[in-house]
Amino acid sequence: MTMISFSSDRPLRIGTRRSPLALAQAEMTMAAIKAAHNLPDDAVVLVPMLATGDKIQDRPLAEIGGKALWTKELERALIDDQIDIAVHSMKDVETVRADIFDIAAMLPRADVRDRLIGAASLDDLKHGARVGTSSPRRAAQLQRARPDLRIVPLRGNVATRLAHIENGNADATLLAAAGLDRLGMANVGAPLPLNQFLPAASQGAVGIDRLTSRNELVPFLAAINDVDTFVAVHAERALLEALGGNCHSPVAAFAQVEGAQIRLKGEVFTADGREMHAGEIVYDASGDGPAQLADQLQANASDELRSMFAS
Numbered sequence: 001m002t003m004i005s006f007s008s009d010r011p012l013r014i015g016t017r018r019s020p021l022a023l024a025q026a027e028m029t030m031a032a033i034k035a036a037h038n039l040p041d042d043a044v045v046l047v048p049m050l051a052t053g054d055k056i057q058d059r060p061l062a063e064i065g066g067k068a069l070w071t072k073e074l075e076r077a078l079i080d081d082q083i084d085i086a087v088h089s090m091k092d093v094e095t096v097r098a099d100i101f102d103i104a105a106m107l108p109r110a111d112v113r114d115r116l117i118g119a120a121s122l123d124d125l126k127h128g129a130r131v132g133t134s135s136p137r138r139a140a141q142l143q144r145a146r147p148d149l150r151i152v153p154l155r156g157n158v159a160t161r162l163a164h165i166e167n168g169n170a171d172a173t174l175l176a177a178a179g180l181d182r183l184g185m186a187n188v189g190a191p192l193p194l195n196q197f198l199p200a201a202s203q204g205a206v207g208i209d210r211l212t213s214r215n216e217l218v219p220f221l222a223a224i225n226d227v228d229t230f231v232a233v234h235a236e237r238a239l240l241e242a243l244g245g246n247c248h249s250p251v252a253a254f255a256q257v258e259g260a261q262i263r264l265k266g267e268v269f270t271a272d273g274r275e276m277h278a279g280e281i282v283y284d285a286s287g288d289g290p291a292q293l294a295d296q297l298q299a300n301a302s303d304e305l306r307s308m309f310a311s
């Protein structure tokens with residue numbers, strides 16, 4: 001089979017959301033594809049689209065329909081053949097999806113940590129400080145570390161959230177280092193240590209989505225796949241699936257490839273962070289590590305915590 005090729009007559013159409021971070025990630029994808037396949041500039045085009053999640057900025061994501069609000073317009077465009085591939089933050093991709101879609105490749109993962117904006121460290125936040133986040137995981141981790149903090153809802157793209165801190169609408173917030181770095185804001189915020197603040201599953205990873213029926217795209221996209229990122233993110237997503245959570249569930253997950261093995265860490269919380277179960281498993285790729293870790297995390301959990309994961 002000859003590999004599919006793209007040209008100015010038939011360019012590769014890359015679908016992306018319009019937010020500055022999404023565009024930066026789509027441009028990284030475009031650059032990687034051009035370099036890997038030696039394509040001229042006009043053989044690849046970006047197709048920016050507005051996602052429902054970008055239109056509705058004033059309510060928590062979990063309330064208005066969850067992660068699908070970031071991806072459904074791009075999925076629709078794949079089905080309608082308006083685009084060939086779609087670029088997503090893997091963190092925004094539903095864990096369980098229709099099998100007509102397939103994440104064919106991932107870019108090398110960025111810094112997976114969260115960064116604190118508004119203070120040099122959690123200890124430096126004043127008593128009772130208002131921390132803006134609409135993420136159940138971040139809220140639980142913050143309350144666990146500092147029960148005096150007041151969590152206030154805060155949504156919007158990176159620039160909007162930074163502006164809320166500038167304007168004093170909240171004293172501090174947490175943002176993914178990956179997003180800040182990709183927007184050229186490597187100096188903004190203080191990284192929180194991984195052992196205290198395990199990230200969200202898939203944080204820092206960019207995935208490239210295709211229609212499963214478009215087999216010719218598999219070898220084409222394999223050329224830009226970062227295998228370790230792909231394996232680690234799949235492990236984290238498998239843990240989420242085994243836990244049966246949704247976007248209301250406070251859960252953290254982080255995997256690293258260590259030679260032939262995968263080290264997978266997970267944490268589950270109650271909403272207020274008072275109860276937490278943390279665990280780690282090292283397994284080889286053929287093993288069912290994520291399901292075992294999920295069982296281990298839930299084994300001693302209270303009914304209240306389990307109810308966070310009832311799907």
Ligand SMILES: NCc1[nH]cc(CCC(=O)O)c1CC(=O)O
Pocket residue numbers: 089090091092174175176178179202203204205206
């Ligand atoms: N849910 C929003 C979202 N989805 C992906 C990122 C950042 C980039 C990444 O984690 O890959 C963000 C913003 C944030 O959490 O600060």
